[in-house]
Amino acid sequence: MCDSMEYKFNCDVKASDLWKMSMVRTYRSFLGVINIVFTVSMIAMTVKLWPGSEDFFRVMEILCCLIFPVFQPLAIWGRSYKQVEQQPKGVELLFLNSGIVVTCDGKEEKIPWSRVTRVIRQDSMIVIKTDDSYGYMIMNRVMGEQKDAFYNDLVALLKNQKR
Structure with a gap:
C-alpha cells in the first residue's frame, strides 16, 4: 500500500x-x-x-x-x-488514507474506513460496501489503468484497519 x-x-x-x-x-x-x-x-x-x-x-x-x-x-x-x-448524478469519490470523501451537488460527506464493510472486485467494476444495503460502484472504464493499484491499495488499507 x-x-x-x-x-x-x-x-x-x-x-x-x-x-x-x-x-x-x-x-x-x-x-x-x-x-x-x-x-x-x-x-x-x-x-x-x-x-x-x-x-x-x-x-x-x-x-x-x-x-x-x-x-x-x-x-x-x-x-x-x-x-x-x-441515482444522483455527478457523484465524485475521493479516496484518501483517512477515508472516502463523497461529493454530490456541492455537498460533501466523509466516510471513515471503519464504515467500509467490504470491497468486491468483479469483472467490470469494484464495489465498495458501506453497509449491507448501500455501496459505491466504480466501473473499470472510469478507473482505467489505475484499477489494479486502486484495488490493491483498498484491500491493504482495509486489512490494516481491522488490526
Whole structure:
C-alpha cells in the first residue's frame, strides 16, 4: 500500500452495468440453476406436446419457454433503468488514507474506513460496501489503468484497519 493514497473517480453507472451485475448474480446462484432447468424442461415438454396441441396451448407453451431467457432479462433491464434514473448524478469519490470523501451537488460527506464493510472486485467494476444495503460502484472504464493499484491499495488499507 502506498503511504498517501489518493484516487479520484466519478460514479458513472449505466443501466447496462446494473443489468449485467444482476444477470451475473442470478445465473451464478441456485436461482439460475432453477431457471435453466425450468427452461430446458419447458422446451422438452413443448417439443413432445406440440403435434397434439391446439393453438392456444401452443402459444402458452412458447410463452413459458421464453419466461427466463427473454422476459426475465427484459424485466431486469427495466428495473435497472429505473434504478439509474433514481441515482444522483455527478457523484465524485475521493479516496484518501483517512477515508472516502463523497461529493454530490456541492455537498460533501466523509466516510471513515471503519464504515467500509467490504470491497468486491468483479469483472467490470469494484464495489465498495458501506453497509449491507448501500455501496459505491466504480466501473473499470472510469478507473482505467489505475484499477489494479486502486484495488490493491483498498484491500491493504482495509486489512490494516481491522488490526
